[in-house]
Amino acid sequence: MADRRGRSTSPQRPSRGHHHHNLSEDDSILNSRQLEAFGRTVHATASHLINANFPSSDTSPNSPDPYRNALSSVRRFSQRPAIQRSVFSFAKANPRELIRSNFNTSEIEHRALTYLPDDLIKTAPQSSSPFSLFEGFKATLPEDEAEEKDARRRKRHSKIGSKSGKLLEGPEEDAPPKLSKLKREKGKLEHRLEMMGVRKTMCSSEIKEIDNKISNLNTMRKVILDRLAGLEDEERELEQEVLDVSEKLDTMQEEWADEQALAARTDPTVAAEKEVQHKVEEGEEEPGFMSESVYGKLPKAKESPKAKRKKTPRRISMPVLHEHMEPGSRIREFEAHNDIITALDFDAPFGTMVTAALDDTVRVWDLNAGRCMGLLEGHLSSVRCLQVEENIVATGSMDASIRLWDLGQADYNPQAAGTSINVKPTIPEEAEGSATGEELFTPASSEPEQPPLQQEYHSDAMADCHMFTLSAHVAEVTALNFRGSTLVSGSADKTLRQWDLEKGRCVQTLDVLWAAAQAATLNPPSNAATAETGGWWRPTGGRLQSAEADFVGALQVFETALACGTADGMVRLWDLRSGMVHRSLVGHTGPVTALQFDDVYLVTGSQDRSIRIWDLRTGNIHDAFAYDHPITSMQFDARRIVAAAGEDVVKVYDKTDGRHWDCGAGVEGEKASVVERVRIRDGYLIEGRRDGVVGVWSC
Amino acid sequence: MGNEHLPYAADAESPLKPAELQVLRSQYEKEGEYVSLQTKFNFAWGLIKSSSRDDQQEGVRLLSDIFRASPDRRRECLYYLALGNYKLGNYAEARRYNDSLVELEPNNLQAQSLSQLIEDKVNKEGLMGMAIVGGLAVAAGVVGGMLVRGAQRKR
Numbered sequence: 001m002a003d004r005r006g007r008s009t010s011p012q013r014p015s016r017g018h019h020h021h022n023l024s025e026d027d028s029i030l031n032s033r034q035l036e037a038f039g040r041t042v043h044a045t046a047s048h049l050i051n052a053n054f055p056s057s058d059t060s061p062n063s064p065d066p067y068r069n070a071l072s073s074v075r076r077f078s079q080r081p082a083i084q085r086s087v088f089s090f091a092k093a094n095p096r097e098l099i100r101s102n103f104n105t106s107e108i109e110h111r112a113l114t115y116l117p118d119d120l121i122k123t124a125p126q127s128s129s130p131f132s133l134f135e136g137f138k139a140t141l142p143e144d145e146a147e148e149k150d151a152r153r154r155k156r157h158s159k160i161g162s163k164s165g166k167l168l169e170g171p172e173e174d175a176p177p178k179l180s181k182l183k184r185e186k187g188k189l190e191h192r193l194e195m196m197g198v199r200k201t202m203c204s205s206e207i208k209e210i211d212n213k214i215s216n217l218n219t220m221r222k223v224i225l226d227r228l229a230g231l232e233d234e235e236r237e238l239e240q241e242v243l244d245v246s247e248k249l250d251t252m253q254e255e256w257a258d259e260q261a262l263a264a265r266t267d268p269t270v271a272a273e274k275e276v277q278h279k280v281e282e283g284e285e286e287p288g289f290m291s292e293s294v295y296g297k298l299p300k301a302k303e304s305p306k307a308k309r310k311k312t313p314r315r316i317s318m319p320v321l322h323e324h325m326e327p328g329s330r331i332r333e334f335e336a337h338n339d340i341i342t343a344l345d346f347d348a349p350f351g352t353m354v355t356a357a358l359d360d361t362v363r364v365w366d367l368n369a370g371r372c373m374g375l376l377e378g379h380l381s382s383v384r385c386l387q388v389e390e391n392i393v394a395t396g397s398m399d400a401s402i403r404l405w406d407l408g409q410a411d412y413n414p415q416a417a418g419t420s421i422n423v424k425p426t427i428p429e430e431a432e433g434s435a436t437g438e439e440l441f442t443p444a445s446s447e448p449e450q451p452p453l454q455q456e457y458h459s460d461a462m463a464d465c466h467m468f469t470l471s472a473h474v475a476e477v478t479a480l481n482f483r484g485s486t487l488v489s490g491s492a493d494k495t496l497r498q499w500d501l502e503k504g505r506c507v508q509t510l511d512v513l514w515a516a517a518q519a520a521t522l523n524p525p526s527n528a529a530t531a532e533t534g535g536w537w538r539p540t541g542g543r544l545q546s547a548e549a550d551f552v553g554a555l556q557v558f559e560t561a562l563a564c565g566t567a568d569g570m571v572r573l574w575d576l577r578s579g580m581v582h583r584s585l586v587g588h589t590g591p592v593t594a595l596q597f598d599d600v601y602l603v604t605g606s607q608d609r610s611i612r613i614w615d616l617r618t619g620n621i622h623d624a625f626a627y628d629h630p631i632t633s634m635q636f637d638a639r640r641i642v643a644a645a646g647e648d649v650v651k652v653y654d655k656t657d658g659r660h661w662d663c664g665a666g667v668e669g670e671k672a673s674v675v676e677r678v679r680i681r682d683g684y685l686i687e688g689r690r691d692g693v694v695g696v697w698s699c
Numbered sequence: 700m701g702n703e704h705l706p707y708a709a710d711a712e713s714p715l716k717p718a719e720l721q722v723l724r725s726q727y728e729k730e731g732e733y734v735s736l737q738t739k740f741n742f743a744w745g746l747i748k749s750s751s752r753d754d755q756q757e758g759v760r761l762l763s764d765i766f767r768a769s770p771d772r773r774r775e776c777l778y779y780l781a782l783g784n785y786k787l788g789n790y791a792e793a794r795r796y797n798d799s800l801v802e803l804e805p806n807n808l809q810a811q812s813l814s815q816l817i818e819d820k821v822n823k824e825g826l827m828g829m830a831i832v833g834g835l836a837v838a839a840g841v842v843g844g845m846l847v848r849g850a851q852r853k854r
Contacts, residue, residue: 110756111789114763116780121799124773132704133740133775140741206735213733 130201139198225324232321236368319350319368322684325698328652328663331684332370332696336363341688343395344677345388349684352407354393356383357692362395364407364462367686367696373412374461376405378469384550385480393465394487396477402470402489404501409464470499472506478550479564481557486576488562490552496564498557498576510579512552512566519572519581549591549607556595563602565592571604571614585614587621594634594643605631605643611653613641625660627651633677640699642680648672650687652699663697705775705809708816711748711782720745720754736769747783759783774803778810785813790821 131139322331337357346353346367353365354376362376362383381398391408475492482488487499490512498508555564562574569588572581590608597603601622602614607630613623629646636642641653648666653659664687665672673691680686685699715723727734727742739761746758762783766776781797784790794817800810 110760111792114759114780116763116766116796118795120766120773121777121796122802124777124799124803125770127771127774129771133737133772133779134704134706134744136737137741137744140737202737206737209735210733 129205131198131205135198136202139195139202225321228324229321232319318348322349322698323682327683327699328661328667329698330665330695331698332367333665334370334694335692336365336372336688336694337361337692339692340690341676341692341694342382342384343386344686344688344694345386345393345679346681346684346686347388347390349682352388353686353694354386354388354395355688355694356386356395357688358382359692362386364393364410365694366412373410376403376462376465378403378466381476384476384478387480387482389482392467392482394480394482396480396489398476400471400473400475400477400491400493402473402477402480402487402499404467404470405462405465406467407462407465411461411464468504470497470504470506472497472509479552479555481555483557483559486557486559488555488557488576490550490555490564492551494551496552496555496562496574498562508576508579510574512564512572515574515579515581516570516572516584519584549593553592553606554595554604556597558597563595563597565595565604565606567591569606569608571595571602583619585619587612587614587624590630593631596635598636603634603636603641605634607631609645611641611643625653632675633679635678635680637680637682639683640680642678642685642699644675644678644687646674648674648689650675650678650685650697652685663699665695705778705807707809708782708785708813711786714748714750715745720749736765736772739765740772744779747779747786752787755783755787759787774800777803778807778813781810781813781817785817785820788824790817790824793817794821 325331336355337359339357339359341355341357344353344355346365350368352373353367354362355365356362360379360382362379364373364376365371366373376393376395379395379397379399379401383395383397385396387394388407391406393405393407394402395405396402470487470489473489473491473493473495477489477491479490480487482499482501485501487501488496489499490496494512496510496512497506498510499505500507549567551567553565553567555562557563557576560576562576563571564574565571565588569586569590569592571585571588571592573583573585574580575582585602585604588604588606588608588610590606592604592606594605595602597616600616602616604612604614606612608626609628609630610624610626611631611634612621614620615622627643627645627647632644632646634641634643636655639655641655642663643651643653645651647662648670649662649664649672652661652663654661663685664675673689673693675687676690677688678685680699683699685697686694687697688694714720723738723742723745726738730738743758743761743765746754746761749755749758759780762776762779766773766780777796777800781793781800784793784796794814797810797814797817800807801814804810
């Protein structure tokens, strides 16, 4: 190392004690030999200078030479290797570097940022990647540069070529220039090929890198999803607490108000004994004033005096967990009934669901906890259709009646004992009774037979829910839909009825056959085929499908617009103001069983196994697709059309990318019953099966 | 490592054209948070090649990021870090990185030549520094001597 240095050939070659030392520790920055040489030089120069400046100092005998003494002591000092070393470790960095590293803040910051610990440096592993970063750099950057150069060269070349080409193109021109040109060309091409290879490996390694990142992100996502689930749980609990506290506040306040009223009543009587008129006035004012001051102290007091006290208000917060789950993942599954599910609906994701089955029960479920909240009792026969909107439930039954229920009146404590559906509480009645308090109204006589499924709710939890019954139909109600205060129901008596929910009575009856005949005569169909077969009523197919199909399979109302699908496979659009059919959509060859429309499209499902999407603006078919079995139920939300088509899975159609896929228990090869009913809302899918099991999925 | 895998120090002394550096920078910024290793390195290397001190610092910072983030590239990064610090004049750091690299890869020609360069630079600047210190000492001596002499004369 030292030999390579030019400085080692300095004239003063001190080889006394330092030589062996140099060899032993020659990894220091400057070896001590050089240091010493330097010291000598400085010493010599300095003493020379001093002597030249102060020649008299030599002549004066009694004055010691201070400089020489000082310098020689310094020299002696610096000849000791340890000190030399320490001095030089300080000076290992050159002065500029020292100043920078110690006084310049941005430099210090930079150093701190870029400092790498020694152990990382020492253990840097051998790279396993097929190309170095520099090769990658060369392969990416000079792409255009090289081409530019090539182009330039080529241009220059061609210029030269054009000039000298004519000269060279003489007959005596021989191979070598061409040969070298070709060789160069070949070399260039080979280089490019090489670069291509590097670029290729770069791409594949980048893809690998991205894959790693994706898997990392996926695990991160999972962690955060768990966190979200936890937060939603907490949120729910907190909401419940808020509810409890506000309820307590209400009762406290009522008690207080009662006391005040009592005081007000006694106050004037006491006061009346002495001064009649004045005291009476004051007595009337006094309780008002006092209670107001109390009200002032209670911030939430003013909200509480509501006409209708909701015991289970709608949730304030919106659960979003299912939106972030993988589409098609199971949220919940439970045995809701013992028999075929005939109808189900729910108000919101993780909200309240109502199911009806052939076992003649209607159950209300807390989707959050997966628990039955109670039974809606009153129908004499099984419920065929139902709708849940906010707290209002409408059920249409085979007993020809429609009942409306207000779930806000339900006596249900979401945090009562027995959180899991599978756990059967040993003493359900007592536990629930004590949880809900003494005010509980217990009609001992009206205790109905409990179905043997779950008895977590107490029997009269839904006793107050019934609002009123609409009974005018003369045959089973097969379809109903309400929006705002308008409810329309379709029945096997071949009529549709429009009801005003505020007044609770029927405002219009639409005879489907008559109206259809009217429509046929007013707007005779252009194609002769329908005219031949009787015009307004088209028997569907050879099989006797209409016998088993509901006459009115599905309907939906919006303001004054009504769409209904019937057993003849027709979809009729009505105007409720005139009570007339203003358009008929012909296409289905089997009874229509499901129907839903939004502002642009109307989607229908039929027993002819097809789903048809109609454009409401033109009345033409927009899209259609078919499954293997008759459609029994269908609904869509913003993104997907889901249908129950006689399989153990729910058929899902993605509206955005046109993809068909299956969702449900049957997907993983589980043994599951056929899906009978399906509902979807905001990506939250619920399906009810023939064996009474209800599955909840994210979709 | 063969010759092709690492650039020699001379390569670091030839700055890219501003437009070229801009291409690298925009690529780096375009990829944002999920920037790929190669893009990051390209930009860092372009910065180190630059003659502006701020750019060089930025480049060294990016390289140290790469060093931390991808263990697979640590050895290569050591060299570039040494080179960057060498250009910055942080010879102590440069030496630290390069010596480690030489230790790990005794046959690395580029690292050897870089260590030679660092040695030379340190010697030159170190001696210059010593000369400055020495000069100061001489000046101090002269002043001291004059003071002493003045005192003697007074006596």
